[in-house]
Amino acid sequence: MKKSVILAFIFMLMFGCGGSAEKATTIQKPAATAEFITEGVPQEVIQKGNEAANKLQTALKTQLVAAIQENGLKGALDFCSENAQKLTNEVNLSYQGTVSIKRTTLRFRNEQNKPDKFEESALQRIQKSMADGGTPPDSLVQKITQNGNVKYRYYKPLLVGVSCLGCHGDEKKMKPEVLENIRRTYPNGTATGYKKGDLRGVVRVEMQTTTSTSDI
Ligand code: HEC
Numbered sequence: 001m002k003k004s005v006i007l008a009f010i011f012m013l014m015f016g017c018g019g020s021a022e023k024a025t026t027i028q029k030p031a032a033t034a035e036f037i038t039e040g041v042p043q044e045v046i047q048k049g050n051e052a053a054n055k056l057q058t059a060l061k062t063q064l065v066a067a068i069q070e071n072g073l074k075g076a077l078d079f080c081s082e083n084a085q086k087l088t089n090e091v092n093l094s095y096q097g098t099v100s101i102k103r104t105t106l107r108f109r110n111e112q113n114k115p116d117k118f119e120e121s122a123l124q125r126i127q128k129s130m131a132d133g134g135t136p137p138d139s140l141v142q143k144i145t146q147n148g149n150v151k152y153r154y155y156k157p158l159l160v161g162v163s164c165l166g167c168h169g170d171e172k173k174m175k176p177e178v179l180e181n182i183r184r185t186y187p188n189g190t191a192t193g194y195k196k197g198d199l200r201g202v203v204r205v206e207m208q209t210t211t212s213t214s215d216i
Pocket residue numbers: 073074076077080081084085103104105107108109110111113158159160161163164165166167168191200201202
């Protein structure tokens with residue numbers, strides 16, 4: 001944790017916040033474009049994407065269940081607040097930087113899980129396929145191209161189960177102490193009011209294939 005803060009600080013010193021120092025001297029890259037693909041998806045994207053997404057979900061679920069058993073829902077809430085981002089970073093580290101994993105959603109509790117425009121379009125696409133009466137796809141793959149470089153995003157839908165409702169369900173049915181804690185920790189959060197079976201969000205795994213040398 002400390003190390004990453006120091007690294008981030010050095011990075012900021014070197015490149016300036018938001019990379020403005022770099023922009024001043026180099027020609028800006030053309031905007032990235034994204035498309036959903038169903039054909040020609042590299043096997044590696046499916047395999048690695050699925051594996052990394054499951055790894056994160058299993059870690060979160062196992063530890064969440066243990067935390068609920070040990071400390072009740074309110075204690076588990078503290079566990080989620082303190083550890084969800086940490087566990088996500090640990091999965092990233094276990095791939096030595098070859099994937100970038102994130103949980104994201106249209107209604108987020110933590111600002112760090114806010115979707116970018118390509119993630120938003122993936123979430124909307126899954127939401128729409130569910131609204132049209134279908135079930136969500138097992139996964140969705142998006143190909144992002146910028147300046148001839150290609151990277152892929154693998155999305156795995158996360159549905160709301162009964163076990164999620166205590167912290168993401170109808171506020172009127174939530175325990176007052178849990179709701180109060182959520183409102184205090186995430187004053188701008190909008191991640192309640194879900195029903196069983198709703199789309200809660202996705203796990204997004206971003207990667208380049210070994211055949212690509214892009215750095216976007
Ligand atoms: C004990 C309370 C609790 C339970 C139960 C719970 N969550 Fe959460 N959830 C949280 C908290 C707290 C966060 C914010 C974590 C963070 O800071 O990244 C969160 C964040 C998330 C996010 C990230 C997006 C966002 O809103 O910031 C997803 C996706 C998510 N939860 C899905 C689920 C699903 C699916 C279940 C059921 C399997 C579930 N949660 C059960 C407390 C809970």
